[in-house]
Amino acid sequence: MMNTSKKMTALKAAFPHTIPVLTGFSFLGIAYGLLMESKGYGVGWTFLMSTLAFAGSAQYVAITFLTSAFNPVYALLMTLLVNARHLFYGVSLLDKYQKTGRLKPYLIFGLCDETFSITCSTDAPDEVERKWFYFFITLLDHVYWVVGSVLGSILGSVVSFNTTGLEFVLTALFVVIFVGQWKSQKNHKPAMIGLVGSTICLMVFGKDHFIIPAMITILVALTLHRKDPVHNKKAA
Amino acid sequence: MVLSPIHTVIIILMVTIGTMFTRFLPFILFRKAGSNKGYIDYLGTVLPYSAIGLLVVYCLKDVDLTGPTRGIPEGIAILIIAGLHYWKENPLVSIGVGTAVYMLLIQTVFA
Numbered sequence: 390m391m392n393t394s395k396k397m398t399a400l401k402a403a404f405p406h407t408i409p410v411l412t413g414f415s416f417l418g419i420a421y422g423l424l425m426e427s428k429g430y431g432v433g434w435t436f437l438m439s440t441l442a443f444a445g446s447a448q449y450v451a452i453t454f455l456t457s458a459f460n461p462v463y464a465l466l467m468t469l470l471v472n473a474r475h476l477f478y479g480v481s482l483l484d485k486y487q488k489t490g491r492l493k494p495y496l497i498f499g500l501c502d503e504t505f506s507i508t509c510s511t512d513a514p515d516e517v518e519r520k521w522f523y524f525f526i527t528l529l530d531h532v533y534w535v536v537g538s539v540l541g542s543i544l545g546s547v548v549s550f551n552t553t554g555l556e557f558v559l560t561a562l563f564v565v566i567f568v569g570q571w572k573s574q575k576n577h578k579p580a581m582i583g584l585v586g587s588t589i590c591l592m593v594f595g596k597d598h599f600i601i602p603a604m605i606t607i608l609v610a611l612t613l614h615r616k617d618p619v620h621n622k623k624a625a
Numbered sequence: 626m627v628l629s630p631i632h633t634v635i636i637i638l639m640v641t642i643g644t645m646f647t648r649f650l651p652f653i654l655f656r657k658a659g660s661n662k663g664y665i666d667y668l669g670t671v672l673p674y675s676a677i678g679l680l681v682v683y684c685l686k687d688v689d690l691t692g693p694t695r696g697i698p699e700g701i702a703i704l705i706i707a708g709l710h711y712w713k714e715n716p717l718v719s720i721g722v723g724t725a726v727y728m729l730l731i732q733t734v735f736a
Contacts, residue, residue: 434633446680450680479650493652561706561727568710
């Protein structure tokens with residue numbers, strides 16, 4: 390009994406922090422489910438992908454793997470690239486996620502962008518056990534994403550409307566992240582290296598073969614620029 | 626559905642494995658907090674910015690500048706998204722309006 394009330398306290402403390410994510414995941418999740426449905430992947434596939442991978446942008450990119458020739462190695466490489474930023478999240482949360490015991494694997498499993506943005510900036514209130522507080526933030530966000538995408542999938546199978554161009558939501562998502570990052574940084578070199586390096590590789594190698602050369606170009610260019618660290622405006 | 630169910634499951638597993646690799650790696654590599662992370666730490670700081678640049682290009686790889694629409698709907702939509710986001714910084718508004726404009730353009734004007 391004692392244990393249950395402790396968890397309820399943590400859940401109640403966690404919920405308000407996740408409301409913005411509830412809004413965002415409803416929108417992006419529904420759009421994802423709709424898009425999967427429009428490509429012929431029904432609610433079961435959407436549920437499986439959203440539950441296991443729980444990675445919005447990687448799942449959007451994965452639609453392109455599901456609608457072209459089967460290439461698992463390419464899918465793995467692109468996912469690593471799309472989610473490379475998660476390496477940074479982990480490094481930032483090493484201390485906070487210490488001593489979270491058997492909840493730790495799930496906390497790391499569910500460390501999507503939105504969950505990271507909450508847990509890295511929020512501390513558990515004094516009366517709440519830290520590990521359960523982080524657990525419920527992670528779990529709620531996970532549930533929002535799965536439910537949102539499943540709803541979108543069901544909506545897409547019931548209501549029929551012209552979804553031509555809906556896949557542009559992925560481009561929109563990355564342009565938004567790009568602009569957001571651009572505004573928050575003084576050093577635009579890493580962003581420009583990514584944009585210009587990839588464009589050059591696209592022109593040189595063509596659209597079917599440019600990803601790996603672009604990754605190599607970016608890694609080499611970043612390594613050569615190591616002396617210019619990114620300056621965070623807020624920290625400065 | 627383009628792929629067979631087995632191939633679909635494999636792709637889903639690849640996306641899951643790739644995602645989990647990036648989420649778990651730091652916790653496995655740096656068990657002791659505060660250890661010297663050096664080059665990896667540096668890459669973790671800069672790579673997110675380059676990766677998004679690459680992803681923007683990746684999303685636009687199929688746009689044919691010599692095709693019938695000459696990439697005009699994509700160009701218009703991106704300008705709207707970037708402008709809106711630079712101004713308001715509300716991701717849902719920027720993504721929603723930009724995608725709606727794009728869908729409208731290619732379903733009507735550029736159909």
